[in-house]
Amino acid sequence: MAGGNAIRGSRVGAGPMGEAERGEVAARVFVSYYCANNHETRPSFAEEPGLVIPEFWDCPRCGFPAGQDKDNPPQPPKVEPYKTHLAYVKERRSDTDGAAILDEALGSLRDRGLIK
Incomplete structure (x- = not known):
C-alpha cells in the first residue's frame, strides 16, 4: 500500500481544478452538418479572424460526407x-x-x- 501521506481521490500531477487556473476558453462556433442518412453532426471551431468553415464534414456515425444543407445533403460516394x-x-x-x-x-x- 502507498505511504500514509497520500491524499485520497487525487493522483500524482493533478493540478487545481477550475477555469481560472487553465486560462480563458476560446470562443466557439458550432456548425451543423447533415449526411444522407439524416445524421446531424455539430463540430465546434475556434472563432478567430479569417476562420474558414469547411463545406463538408465526415459523419462520425456512418462515414458518409455531410454538408450544411439539411434538405439537400451530399450523396454518398459510389463504391x-x-x-x-x-x-x-x-x-x-x-x-x-x-x-x-x-x-x-x-x-x-x-x-x-x-x-x-
Missing part, C-alpha cells in the same frame, strides 16, 4: 466493386476479339506440339 483481371480484359476486348486471340494462342501451342 466500385473489385474487378478481376478478366473483367478488365473484357472491358478492352470484344468477344470476337477474344475468340480470335484464343484461336491464335491455341494454334501456336499446336504448332509447337504442346497440345493436340
Whole structure:
C-alpha cells in the first residue's frame, strides 16, 4: 500500500481544478452538418479572424460526407466493386476479339506440339 501521506481521490500531477487556473476558453462556433442518412453532426471551431468553415464534414456515425444543407445533403460516394483481371480484359476486348486471340494462342501451342 502507498505511504500514509497520500491524499485520497487525487493522483500524482493533478493540478487545481477550475477555469481560472487553465486560462480563458476560446470562443466557439458550432456548425451543423447533415449526411444522407439524416445524421446531424455539430463540430465546434475556434472563432478567430479569417476562420474558414469547411463545406463538408465526415459523419462520425456512418462515414458518409455531410454538408450544411439539411434538405439537400451530399450523396454518398459510389463504391466500385473489385474487378478481376478478366473483367478488365473484357472491358478492352470484344468477344470476337477474344475468340480470335484464343484461336491464335491455341494454334501456336499446336504448332509447337504442346497440345493436340
